[in-house]
Amino acid sequence: xxxxSLWEYANPKKFIQTTDRVLPWIAVLAVVSLxxxxxxxxxxxxxxxxxxxxxxxxxxxxxxxxxxxxAWLMMLVTSLIWIVRRHHVSALAARAAAPVGAVMTVIALAxxxxxxxxxxxxxxxxxPRLTSFLILFLFYLGYIALWEAIENDDTAxxxxxxxxxxxxxxxxxxxxxxNFWNQGLHQGASLSLDKEENVADVFWxxxxxxxxxxxxxxxxxxxxxxxxxxxxxxxRALLARERMG
Amino acid sequence: MGLNVxxxxxxxxxxxxxxxxxFTLHAGSAIVLRGPNGIGxxxxxxxVAGLQPPIDGRVEADPDSLVYSGHADGxxxxxxxxxxxxxxxxxxxxxxxxNAIKAFQLERLASRPAGALSAGQKRRLGLARLLxxxxxxxxxxxxxxxxxxxxxxxxxxxxxxxxxRGGAALIATHIDLGLPEAEVLDAGQFRARxxxxxxxxxxxx
Amino acid sequence: xxxxLTRDLRLAMRxxxxxxxxxxxxxxxxxxxxxxxxxxxxxxxxxAAGILWLGALLSCLLSLDRIFALDWEDGSLDLLATAPLxxxxxxxxxxxxxxxxxGLPLILAAPLFALLLSLPEAGYxxxxxxxxxxxxxxxxxxxxxxxxxxxxxxxGLLLSLLVLPLYVPTLIFGxxxxxxxxxxxxxxxxxxMLAGITCGTIALLPFASAAVLKVNLR
Numbered sequence: 001x002x003x004x005s006l007w008e009y010a011n012p013k014k015f016i017q018t019t020d021r022v023l024p025w026i027a028v029l030a031v032v033s034l035x036x037x038x039x040x041x042x043x044x045x046x047x048x049x050x051x052x053x054x055x056x057x058x059x060x061x062x063x064x065x066x067x068x069x070x071a072w073l074m075m076l077v078t079s080l081i082w083i084v085r086r087h088h089v090s091a092l093a094a095r096a097a098a099p100v101g102a103v104m105t106v107i108a109l110a111x112x113x114x115x116x117x118x119x120x121x122x123x124x125x126x127x128p129r130l131t132s133f134l135i136l137f138l139f140y141l142g143y144i145a146l147w148e149a150i151e152n153d154d155t156a157x158x159x160x161x162x163x164x165x166x167x168x169x170x171x172x173x174x175x176x177x178x179n180f181w182n183q184g185l186h187q188g189a190s191l192s193l194d195k196e197e198n199v200a201d202v203f204w205x206x207x208x209x210x211x212x213x214x215x216x217x218x219x220x221x222x223x224x225x226x227x228x229x230x231x232x233x234x235x236r237a238l239l240a241r242e243r244m245g
Numbered sequence: 246m247g248l249n250v251x252x253x254x255x256x257x258x259x260x261x262x263x264x265x266x267x268f269t270l271h272a273g274s275a276i277v278l279r280g281p282n283g284i285g286x287x288x289x290x291x292x293v294a295g296l297q298p299p300i301d302g303r304v305e306a307d308p309d310s311l312v313y314s315g316h317a318d319g320x321x322x323x324x325x326x327x328x329x330x331x332x333x334x335x336x337x338x339x340x341x342x343x344n345a346i347k348a349f350q351l352e353r354l355a356s357r358p359a360g361a362l363s364a365g366q367k368r369r370l371g372l373a374r375l376l377x378x379x380x381x382x383x384x385x386x387x388x389x390x391x392x393x394x395x396x397x398x399x400x401x402x403x404x405x406x407x408x409x410r411g412g413a414a415l416i417a418t419h420i421d422l423g424l425p426e427a428e429v430l431d432a433g434q435f436r437a438r439x440x441x442x443x444x445x446x447x448x449x450x
Numbered sequence: 451x452x453x454x455l456t457r458d459l460r461l462a463m464r465x466x467x468x469x470x471x472x473x474x475x476x477x478x479x480x481x482x483x484x485x486x487x488x489x490x491x492x493x494x495x496x497x498a499a500g501i502l503w504l505g506a507l508l509s510c511l512l513s514l515d516r517i518f519a520l521d522w523e524d525g526s527l528d529l530l531a532t533a534p535l536x537x538x539x540x541x542x543x544x545x546x547x548x549x550x551x552x553g554l555p556l557i558l559a560a561p562l563f564a565l566l567l568s569l570p571e572a573g574y575x576x577x578x579x580x581x582x583x584x585x586x587x588x589x590x591x592x593x594x595x596x597x598x599x600x601x602x603x604x605x606g607l608l609l610s611l612l613v614l615p616l617y618v619p620t621l622i623f624g625x626x627x628x629x630x631x632x633x634x635x636x637x638x639x640x641x642x643m644l645a646g647i648t649c650g651t652i653a654l655l656p657f658a659s660a661a662v663l664k665v666n667l668r
Contacts, residue, residue: 138615142608146598149608152258158665159598163612166594166658170616173647177622180643240260294532297668313532317525323464324457335453336533374529 010087012230019223026223030216037209045202057115059207063214065108068136071101071218075143076168079161089226091157092233094164095147096225100218102140109133128178135174139167153233247271248311248382248413250293253302254437257288261300261437268430270382270413275404275424278417280432286417287315289432290386293415312337312380316387318371322360326351326370329359334377345376348403349396364391372400376407383407383414389422397422451539454530458547461520472509472552473559479505480563491568498567499577499628505563506556506581507588507617513552514592515609517544518600518663527600531667537660545586545593545656553585569632576631580644584624587648590655591616597663619647 009015041059048055075094082091112130113123124130146163150156248270255263262285270276278286292299293306294313320329330342346352349369354362359370368391375383383404389397401423404414408426416422483501487493521527530540560581561574569577595613599605627640 135615135618138611142612142615145608145611149599149602149605154259155601155665155668159662162658162662162665163598166655167616170619173619174615174622177619177643180639181622181626237259240258291528296528296531309534311532313528315525315528317523317528319521319524319526319529321457321461321524321526323461328460332453332457333529333533336530336535338534378533 007085007087010085010089012089012234015089016227016230019227023220023223026216027220030213030220032213033209033216034213037206037211037213041203041206041210045206048203051119054115054118055203057111058203059210061108061111061115062207063211064104064111065133066211067214067218068101068104068108068133070215071097071104072136072139072168072171074222075101075164079164082157082161083165088157088233089230091161092229093222093226094161095157096229097218097222098140098144098147100221100225102137102144104214104218105133105137105140109137126182128175128182131178131182132175135178136171139171143167153236247306248293248415249305251303251305253289253292253304254300255285255288255292255297256300257285262288263432263435264301264437266302266432266435270415272381272411272413273408275408275414275416275427277422277424277427277429278415278432279419279429284432284436286432287386290384290415290417291315294384306382310380311382311384312375312378313384314371314375314386314388316390318367318374320359320367320370323358325356325358326362327355329370330373330377333374337378337380339377339379342373342377345373348376348406349373349399365393365396368392369396369399372403376403381412383412383416385414385416385418387417387419389418389420451535451543454535454540454543455547458544459550462547462551472513473555475512476505476509476556476559476563479508480566483567495568495570495632498564498569499573499632500625501567502560502564502569502577503581503584503621503625503628506553506560506585507621509556510552510585510588510592511610511613513548514596514613515599515606517548517593517596519596519605522600527663528667531664537663538656541593541597541659541663542652542656545590545659548593549586549589553581553589557581557585572634573628573632576637576641577628579641580624580627580631580637583641583644583648584620587620587644587651588617590648590651590659591620594655594659594662597659597666600663601666620644623647 009018038059042056045056047053075097078090078094078097081087082094109130112133116125117123143160143163146160147156150159250269251267253263253266254261255266266289268276278289280286288297290313291297293304294311295304295308296313319333324332327342327346330345334340334342346355349372351366351369351373354366354370359367362370368388372388375385389400392400397420404416404422404424407414414427416427480501483497484494487497518527521530531537557578560578564574564577592613595609595616598612599609602608623640623644627637627644630637630640
């Protein structure tokens with residue numbers, strides 16, 4: 001088999017064939033790493049000396065927060081590909097990723113609230129990070145609503161991808177504006193490449209496994225949903241063809 | 246000056262409606278586009294006017310030579326007839342609206358708010374707009390809807406005068422305009438065949 | 451371009467709704483706030499700047515769907531698109547007309563409404579200045595939202611959902627500037643940020659609005 005261009009997978013049929021082959025593996029891997037990571041994290045790590053056992057929600061909170069942002073980044077990239085190269089699969093992948101990203105945002109917000117209650121004594125505070133995530137959630141809602149509202153698929157793809165570009169710029173602006181507006185309670189980044197600032201190793205390894213699990217879960221869901229979108233799109237095309245006679 | 250359409254394929258709502266559309270419109274001539282409802286006449290005219298991109302093929306014309314008139318006339322009900330016309334004249338960089346008023350006999354209506362006009366009078370105002378644009382190629386979609394016989398005559402005269410000045414017109418219509426010199430183009434001959442079903446690609450068919 | 455601007459202004463004057471409605475809505479918001487939070491003037495003084503900013507933002511939102519909807523319905527937009535004006539110029543003019551008919555009256559009425567909410571004297575100048583700098587951005591961003599939803603039958607609610615998150619940075623810096631002014635603090639930083647956002651949106655967003663409008667006209 002010769003080396004293939006990435007763009008070959010932009011063909012809907014080719015995309016479905018390929019993802020059909022890899023989807024079971026990714027799904028199994030996602031489940032395994034989530035189970036391993038969560039059990040390891042919940043039962044085989046010590047309690048934090050200050051936070052007690054509440055710290056263990058980190059294994060859901062941090063990965064979902066990461067994926068909430070990464071999903072938007074993925075939508076930004078696929079929207080750009082649609083605008084530049086007009087591959088339908090790319091636009092449909094962006095559409096497929098949006099609800100997953102929105103749910104990740106909700107998980108991050110909910111676990112954050114549950115964690116915040118014992119730590120800060122409040123379910124919600126207008127802390128910059130929390131506020132930014134709430135705004136991100138609003139962006140997801142608007143994006144999804146625009147997709148749903150437009151009947152013509154190509155028009156919807158064009159409009160939502162431009163909204164995604166503009167929205168990204170404004171989301172970034174909001175992030176800085178919110179930081180300026182209120183200095184918060186939230187701790188700094190839990191993860192960084194600089195090892196000194198990281199959480200301790202005992203928490204770090206199971207956390208990495210959980211993050212891998214969330215990434216794989218995200219990929220599996222996006223593949224599955226993109227397949228669904230492609231098939232729905234084809235069904236509409238076939239129906240329209242029939243009407244035309 | 247002229248309009249050359251070659252091998253054009255157009256779609257409506259993602260479905261191909263017409264393919265292989267080719268014709269040439271020369272200065273001083275008119276083409277009347279015919280065909281049953283839903284065949285894609287409006288889509289073709291909008292593509293020619295540059296409002297939507299074709300799937301395939303080319304439209305060759307100076308974009309600053311075309312003026313499009315669709316089902317709606319773009320008339321503001323709260324502005325008077327002459328204010329409406331003056332606005333469009335200014336947008337197209339012209340100043341004189343008296344010719345247009347005269348050609349469609351709008352003198353007595355000139356200071357009336359456009360909202361108070363009847364449907365046929367509004368249509369006359371919409372057609373008078375073509376004259377104030379000063380553009381040579383008219384692309385008209387059903388220009389005679391709601392016009393009475395007399396007004397259709399006014400319209401035919403306006404088109405004839407326009408052609409005599411070296412203009413051109415592409416007109417989609419169902420009725421006889423009284424323009425025997427116009428060439429007739431049947432859109433039905435370009436009807437797109439349904440795509441083969443064996444494989445599906447970017448177009449999902 | 452000037453013809454388009456004068457036409458839009460004339461239409462707004464004749465149809466009535468343009469000037470009056472947004473302003474009346476602003477007044478109602480300002481009137482309702484004391485009913486909601488209580489009439490103590492110390493409390494009102496503290497939140498006045500924020501309420502005025504929110505009120506201005508909401509009244510601005512109210513008239514957004516009129517920017518393109520009427521021109522869309524009567525076919526003017528199709529005709530304008532084939533006219534010798536670039537689409538970017540059309541959306542810019544539309545945004546300017548919207549600001550002149552909505553934003554400007556709000557700025558002019560703001561001192562009067564600030565009086566109702568017992569805004570401290572030191573707050574007037576920064577409040578007016580912040581509205582003056584911020585409302586153009588509201589109009590330009592709103593024009594983008596209106597262009598996105600122009601073809602939709604019930605676009606009004608969707609328009610709010612799309613536009614409000616985009617308003618966040620403008621609102622934060624605008625209200626922050628007014629608030630710091632009330633407290634007698636230095637408001638240079640939010641002023642510069644607000645001016646920067648407004649300049650940036652005016653410079654860049656018309657291209658996105660024009661692209662979106664062209665897609666919707668297909």
